[in-house]
Amino acid sequence: MAQTGDDGLGQGLSGGGSADERNEAFRLLRFSHIFASAVREMLEVKPLREASPSPLTLSQFHLLMLMSLNGSHQVGEVADFLGVSPPAASKTIDKLERLGLVVRAPSRGDRRATLLSVSAEGRRLVERCVKLKTGRMSPLLKGFLPAEIEQFVRFLERSSMLLLDSEPSGHGFCLRCAAYIDTGCPVGDIRGGCPHRKGRESGAAGVGTEEVS
Amino acid sequence: MAQTGDDGLGQGLSGGGSADERNEAFRLLRFSHIFASAVREMLEVKPLREASPSPLTLSQFHLLMLMSLNGSHQVGEVADFLGVSPPAASKTIDKLERLGLVVRAPSRGDRRATLLSVSAEGRRLVERCVKLKTGRMSPLLKGFLPAEIEQFVRFLERSSMLLLDSEPSGHGFCLRCAAYIDTGCPVGDIRGGCPHRKGRESGAAGVGTEEVS
DNA sequence: GTTACTAGTTAACCATGTTAACAATCAGAC
DNA sequence: GTCTGATTGTTAACATGGTTAACTAGTAAC
Secondary structure, three states, X not given: OOOOOOOHHHHHHOOOOOHHHHHHHHHHHHHHHHHHHHHHHHHHHHHHHHHOOOOOOHHHHHHXXXXXXXXXXXXXXXXXXXXXXXXXXXXXXXXXXXXXXEEEEEXXXXXXXXXXXXXXXXXXXXXXXXXXXXXXXHHHHHXXXXXXXXXXXXXXXXXXXXXXXXXXXXXXXXXXXXXXXXXXXXXXXXXXXOHHHHHHHHOHHHHHOOOOO | OOOOOOOHHHHHHOOOOOHHHHHHHHHHHHXXXXXXXXXXXXXXXXXXXXXXXXXXXXXXXXXXXXXXXXXXXXXXXXXXXXXXXXXXXXXXXXXXXXXXXXXXXXXXXXXXXXXXXXXXXXXXXXXXXXXXXHHHHHHHHHHOOHHHHHHHHHHHHHHHHHHHHOOOOOOOOOOOOOHHHOOOOHHHHHOXXXXXXXXXXXXXXXXXXXXXX
């Protein structure tokens, strides 16, 4: 039953073009969803659950990851990066502080601001989690030839950019897209720019240099 | 600053192998994240926000999608498919019913069960949403050659399976992975089987045939 | 026909998000 | 210098979506 073109949605997917083209569009949509779910589940949620004794949210972990790479941050920056309101960020930080993963300290320059940094315990958690991610990646790396990996990465990059570029005018939401891993987020180039990147570039002198620990 | 191998995480990612291999693993992990986020945002969240006057959750929409393709369902099946507890499903259905998108009707065979079906309004919403998804896909389809699309889809499928297969023993969580689009979910083959599939196969005679309309 | 199980809902609670209001501090006009 | 206005972060009040436990109604087994 329900062969590709038969059901109600086969119609909805037909944007013109031959049946083969429709079928390709259909399969691409489907496996994009599956891949996205698999990545989220196996490379984000599961490693985090295994690495952390107390159950952390992905948001909470992203915050930790961000700070473990970029030194101290202000609460507002963190809120921007996570894409939530300042009170939400504040509460998230409360929780992480109770767990002993981050540390709040008053900023010396601006006494309104509070600087956040990762504790040793938090840093260890991040390391454990990254190690688990790496482990889960390895069957994937073993199952492809190096040249295939290279091409797959290029496909992923190109298609991500094509997807995001269809935005009428980039009002710059943040993908929380692992940009914290490295500089040069390609997403930032086509949208308004991810807040994390902004923080690192413009705020580098004011924030990054003021170490807490 | 922070070139790929310099920062704290370059170390964490090194699972052995040459620097080039590590770099490839690194890029693959990163662009997998980016692609997953882009798919979620542009092919799931945004189309839904645009198609629906009242803000629906992805869960709620998945439920709608599921039922619009497979006729009526029981509350418990829906809970399994969404991966939430029965009370949560019940409340979700409450909301969708208040919005006039689904209809509850007593089952004639088993008077404990309630059968759910999509209203005409709900069906229109699903169609609008699918159309928007298709629209957002088109730049992607235009930006690739047909042969590239084909290969990209194969990569996505292979890597999804490799990722999911690394699970020690599939205790069958559901990816909500767009399996509702078509039969033959490849994920179901390697895990315990997605609950939706189970519902369609074993429950087809008891549930699918009893139309509520 | 009594007993045990199943389907669904309700109640009480928790986590996480929001907006509005607030205290403290900074920065510029005068 | 000081007053006014913007900013930083927190608290308070509330909405939403999830959980488990308890309950009702109905089915099924013996």
